[in-house]
Each structure stands twice: as C-alpha cells, then as structure tokens.
Amino acid sequence: MNIEYYKKYEHRMGSRKLKLIGQDGKPIANTEVSVGQTKHQFLFGCAEFSSIPFANNELNQEENEKAKWIFENFFDLFNYVTLPFYWSNFENVKGQPDTDRLKKTAQWFKTNGCTIKGHPLCWHTLAPSWLLDMTNAKILELQLDRIRREMRDFTGLIDIWDVVNEAVIMPIFSKYDNGITKICKNMGRIRVVQETFSAARESDPGALLLINDFIYTSIDAYEILIEGCLEAGVPIDAIGIQSHMHQGYWGVERTLEVLERFSRFMLPIHFTESTLVSGHTMPHGIVDFNDYVIDNWPSTTEGEERQAREAVLHYKTLFSHPLVESITWWDFVDGQWLGAPTGFVTQDNRLKPIYEELYKLIKKQWWTETVNKVTDENGEVTVSGFFGDYEAAAVGMKGKFKLDREEERKEITVPLK
Known part of the structure; x- marks a missing residue:
C-alpha cells in the first residue's frame, strides 16, 4: 500500500x-x-423493503428463486440494511402493527451479518389516517407511544433509527392532511424533534439516533434546524443526509461543500438515501420528485456506465471524509421508488456495472x-x-x-x- x-x-x-x-x-x-x-466497521448499506415477503416465506417458487439470487449478491456487498417502519403501512389499522413480519425480517438480516436501521419513527408522509380525528395532544401521545413500542420491541435487533424524517417541511406540508403536520404546525419543529428524540433515548439508551432530511431545496433550513435542536439539548447522535440524484450527479465539489457545512456540528454523518439513475435523468425544475410520474423509466447501456462511474466518485468522496460513517443506497433492484432505474440489479435480474465497480472498492481496495x-x-x-x-x-x-x-x-x- x-x-x-x-x-x-x-x-x-x-x-x-x-x-x-x-x-x-x-x-x-x-x-x-x-x-x-x-x-467492515464502516456501514455500507442499502434499503431493502422487498425482503419482507421473502424473509416471511410469502413468495411463490419462481419469485423465491429470484429473491435468493438477489440476496446472495446483496450479502456479498453490503453489511447494513434499512427496513421500513412507515407508520401507515406498519399500523394501517390502529392497534395492529406489523411487528412479527418486520421482526422476522430483521432477525434474518442479522443472521446474515447485517446491521439494521429502522426508517422512520416520525414522518408526516405516510402517517396513518386514523390520527386525523384526534386532538393534537392525543396525536403527540400516540406518536411517542409508537416510538417507545417499536424501539422496545426491536431492542437488540435494530439499534439505529431515523427518529424524525424531513422535519424541515413537516409543518408546511400541504399535499394532504395528516396528523404529524398538525402537531408540528402547532408545536414547532424543534419541540417535535425534542419530544420524539427524548422518547427514543428513554426507550433504548444505547441506540444510535438520527435526524434525517433532504437538502436539494432546503440545505440552509436543515442546517438551522440542527443548530436549534442541538442548542435545545436534543440528543442527536448522527446527521442523516439524503442524496437522491435523480436529476443528475451532484459532483465532487458540491458533495464536499455539503460535507463542509454539516461537519461544523462535529457529529457523525450518514448518507442515508443515495441514488443515481441508469436511464434518463429527471428534468430539472421538479421540486418534489414524487411529482414526476411516467409509465416507463428504462435502464440503458449508456446510463448504466454513467451510473457506475458517478457512484464510484460519490463513494470515494464520502469514504475519504472522517465524519462519514455510513452510505445507504436506495434501492437494490430497479423500479422501486418512483419506478426509477436506481438499483444495482435490473428488473430482469441482471447485475449492473455499478455492482461490479462498487464491489471492487468495498471488497477489494477498501478491504x-x-x-x-x-x-x-x-x-x-x-x-x-x-x-x-x-x-x-x-x-x-x-x-x-x-x-x-x-x-x-x-x-x-x-x-x-
């Protein structure tokens, strides 16, 4: 060397x-x-929500064989996984949480050597509709109870949590009514973060607690929010930064600028949601990526080569920074969020160049x-x-x-x- x-x-x-x-x-x-x-001590991770039916033996024989191949490759590369705890999906009917299926999935990942993160405990999007008929005081009570329940039930299996997701836009979110925006508008961002982190810390004192947000439209606001939370004594263990690059690679210079801005807090930094597409890039000018809805978003040969090249630069930039402790990709297989070709595996079960190139880094150069x-x-x-x-x-x-x-x-x- x-x-x-x-x-x-x-x-x-x-x-x-x-x-x-x-x-x-x-x-x-x-x-x-x-x-x-x-x-590795460094957390090289990926979101993997499709693992739940596989880990719970809910697939037919053909689907099961496909999933086995997918996860053999997953475990060859990654040592860290993000599992979904979106409240409306996890507890669509009040009092009937999907604990058993998620617990079985988490146990399976742990058996296969993965550290696990739960995402997220508090988020305005995908908050259950049954909160809407309740008072703000009751919504807060149920939200904190929800945090305590999940962290209690998964102690020893999941020790890393995105406690609050996208608090910057939480009180001004206007696409549809939800209970979490109601209480955030009433209480303010910092108090919501403070209450949720306090409940999380009380529930599992040894857990690693993250605040998580996107920065492509709100980097100043996120920086100000973190500063206010720390001044208020919120026990944030790490800063989560989303880097969805559907509209094109940020580039090394911008990535270093982001790292410099958030390094001033001297907290570990987790890149929690990284993506690069292997097809055409999303048009600029779209603020909410969910607004980009198309019938088909194919992966292309040229796009796959570009995705691999840019992913290598992204990982090298982050791995070189002493405060970065994890990188999580979103998702492993194409066509998950927004139908975008952001994965390491195509929908017809072919490993893309990004897999091979990052394998060379993670399991060869950095091994x-x-x-x-x-x-x-x-x-x-x-x-x-x-x-x-x-x-x-x-x-x-x-x-x-x-x-x-x-x-x-x-x-x-x-x-x-």
Whole structure:
C-alpha cells in the first residue's frame, strides 16, 4: 500500500498488537498465523423493503428463486440494511402493527451479518389516517407511544433509527392532511424533534439516533434546524443526509461543500438515501420528485456506465471524509421508488456495472487482504488494516477480534479455539 493511499484513508485504518493464546492458556509462540478481515466497521448499506415477503416465506417458487439470487449478491456487498417502519403501512389499522413480519425480517438480516436501521419513527408522509380525528395532544401521545413500542420491541435487533424524517417541511406540508403536520404546525419543529428524540433515548439508551432530511431545496433550513435542536439539548447522535440524484450527479465539489457545512456540528454523518439513475435523468425544475410520474423509466447501456462511474466518485468522496460513517443506497433492484432505474440489479435480474465497480472498492481496495505472519516468542504479532471485524487462524484453531479506532493502541488477547 503506497503512502498517498494510506494518508487518504488513514482515518479508516489502524494497527493492533495481538497476543494469541491456545486452549491450554499459553501463548502460541513462533507460529505462523493467518489473519483476515471478515466485516467492515464502516456501514455500507442499502434499503431493502422487498425482503419482507421473502424473509416471511410469502413468495411463490419462481419469485423465491429470484429473491435468493438477489440476496446472495446483496450479502456479498453490503453489511447494513434499512427496513421500513412507515407508520401507515406498519399500523394501517390502529392497534395492529406489523411487528412479527418486520421482526422476522430483521432477525434474518442479522443472521446474515447485517446491521439494521429502522426508517422512520416520525414522518408526516405516510402517517396513518386514523390520527386525523384526534386532538393534537392525543396525536403527540400516540406518536411517542409508537416510538417507545417499536424501539422496545426491536431492542437488540435494530439499534439505529431515523427518529424524525424531513422535519424541515413537516409543518408546511400541504399535499394532504395528516396528523404529524398538525402537531408540528402547532408545536414547532424543534419541540417535535425534542419530544420524539427524548422518547427514543428513554426507550433504548444505547441506540444510535438520527435526524434525517433532504437538502436539494432546503440545505440552509436543515442546517438551522440542527443548530436549534442541538442548542435545545436534543440528543442527536448522527446527521442523516439524503442524496437522491435523480436529476443528475451532484459532483465532487458540491458533495464536499455539503460535507463542509454539516461537519461544523462535529457529529457523525450518514448518507442515508443515495441514488443515481441508469436511464434518463429527471428534468430539472421538479421540486418534489414524487411529482414526476411516467409509465416507463428504462435502464440503458449508456446510463448504466454513467451510473457506475458517478457512484464510484460519490463513494470515494464520502469514504475519504472522517465524519462519514455510513452510505445507504436506495434501492437494490430497479423500479422501486418512483419506478426509477436506481438499483444495482435490473428488473430482469441482471447485475449492473455499478455492482461490479462498487464491489471492487468495498471488497477489494477498501478491504484488508488475508496475510500470513509469524508470532514472536510471546505469541504476539502486529496487524494493520481497515477498521472492522477480523479472524486469526493458527494450528487448526480460530479466534475473532476487531480493529477499532478507540482501542487501536491497546494489545488484544485472542483466544484460539
């Protein structure tokens, strides 16, 4: 690894001195050991809502075979997934939440090595219609109860949550009546964020709590909202930034400008919803992407090459920034949100160039290759690489350990079994 490359990603890498111990409790001295990475600490993720019927055995045989192939490729690339908790879909009938299906799906992803995020706990869009007949006080009560219930039910499965989604436009949203806009208009954005985050923190003190918003029309307003929330003592753990680029790639310069503006808060930054289309781009001038409704939005050869090229630049720009901790793509298969060709897989089950190019980054360039080393007389060996989970193997035994920024100066004992 050359020096320039190391300097670019040194905030993602570290070294640890390992002390390998055998089953007899003695150091494994002067012995060849194989050390390899098994998982990234950085969260490379994707939204995957179509996983719910598959994980719950609700598909026919043909659909099931297609889904198996899709998720084999998904798990080869990603270690992080976003699952949907849109209130009106999750609890269309009051008192009948879809907890069991979501819990089974979350357990399946966890078994396959994925960290999971729930999205979102509070949002004006897709708020249940049965809230509309209630007073503002009752709506707030039910919203907070909803947060407590979901976080309680999914503790240990889902430890990352988008607590509030798109609070900037929440009180002025006018496309249709909804209960959350009512209380936000009445209480104000900051108090709604404060109440929801307080309920979330109380429900799971160890969870990572995000505020999430889009910035293509409201970057100033989002920055001001975060500042006000932090001044009010809201326990925001990370800033979520949507980067839907249906109208074209932002470019490196604009992405760096966004990072600079939100870095002043010195909080982790999660790019929560990234997209680039592999067909024609959405016309400029459309403010609400949901207003762009067409019958067919095909993926093209030229568009797929452009999507792959721009996605590589996007990921490199974000991975190079020390405050960015995750990137989530939206979605894995074409034709999900808005029918757009934003995925890694076409609707006829073909991997697009974006998959191959990002695989080269995530699992090749940004991955620590397995190496063979020899322990010294004390059973010690030093390993270096990207932060994440590792496995050491020697004399027919294995042990797991982590390379982690917080503990990189400490020696770690690795019992082999």
